[in-house]
Amino acid sequence: QSTMHLDDPTRLELEYTRTMMLFLLFNAAPRVILMIGLGGGSLPKFCHHHLPDADITVVEINPAVIALRELFQVPPDSARFRVLEDDGARHVRATGVRYDVILVDGFHAEGQPEALGTQDFYDACRAILQPEGVLVVNLDSAVSEPLIARLEHAFDGGVQSMLPDGGTNRIALATAAPGRLREARCHARRRLQALSPALRATLNQRAGASGGWPVLG
Numbered sequence: 001q002s003t004m005h006l007d008d009p010t011r012l013e014l015e016y017t018r019t020m021m022l023f024l025l026f027n028a029a030p031r032v033i034l035m036i037g038l039g040g041g042s043l044p045k046f047c048h049h050h051l052p053d054a055d056i057t058v059v060e061i062n063p064a065v066i067a068l069r070e071l072f073q074v075p076p077d078s079a080r081f082r083v084l085e086d087d088g089a090r091h092v093r094a095t096g097v098r099y100d101v102i103l104v105d106g107f108h109a110e111g112q113p114e115a116l117g118t119q120d121f122y123d124a125c126r127a128i129l130q131p132e133g134v135l136v137v138n139l140d141s142a143v144s145e146p147l148i149a150r151l152e153h154a155f156d157g158g159v160q161s162m163l164p165d166g167g168t169n170r171i172a173l174a175t176a177a178p179g180r181l182r183e184a185r186c187h188a189r190r191r192l193q194a195l196s197p198a199l200r201a202t203l204n205q206r207a208g209a210s211g212g213w214p215v216l217g
Contacts, residue, residue, distance in 0.1 A: 037106030
């Protein structure tokens with residue numbers, strides 16, 4: 001699931017990627033972001049372009065995927081952006097960094113890797129989030145129920161999931177801070193309007209989501 005508009009390489013073409021950007025309603029200017037799974041680089045490119053103050057680390061286990069980064073116009077490594085060849089689950093357990101946002105979008109030919117859906121993995125993600133940080137996970141909707149249950153256990157029930165239109169993905173957002181999900185939902189429209197025009201337009205392009213928030217207007 002990687003699509004790139006040749007005239008606008010940083011634009012998010014797929015509905016599920018735009019839905020994952022709902023973390024902006026929690027934190028419109030995250031300083032430290034971790035992404036697990038490079039793929040075609042849609043989310044890394046978008047965040048690198050539109051969140052210039054964010055330090056972004058992308059972890060990708062498959063060197064063949066990393067080898068295609070120039071083809072998909074993924075930015076080169078720099079002081080604020082890097083792509084690491086590593087196992088995402090191992091990286092989460094080993095890193096000493098605390099993140100504002102973690103985006104998990106790791107798949108292989110057989111689906112979502114088992115290591116990115118265990119209770120230990122979700123517990124480790126919570127442990128490396130800032131106190132008000134947000135975890136966003138792209139799940140295969142056909143097998144998502146037990147994974148959402150594990151997320152809810154790791155985050156004390158602070159999980160919201162939704163089914164974007166036009167695909168088989170389920171996007172789950174999780175936060176450990178009490179009441180942050182409720183607050184984000186209640187103030188979604190106001191927070192949307194406070195975003196930059198480009199970010200607001202991206203979230204407004206969401207055609208809809210089952211269980212999603214009323215951010216469209």
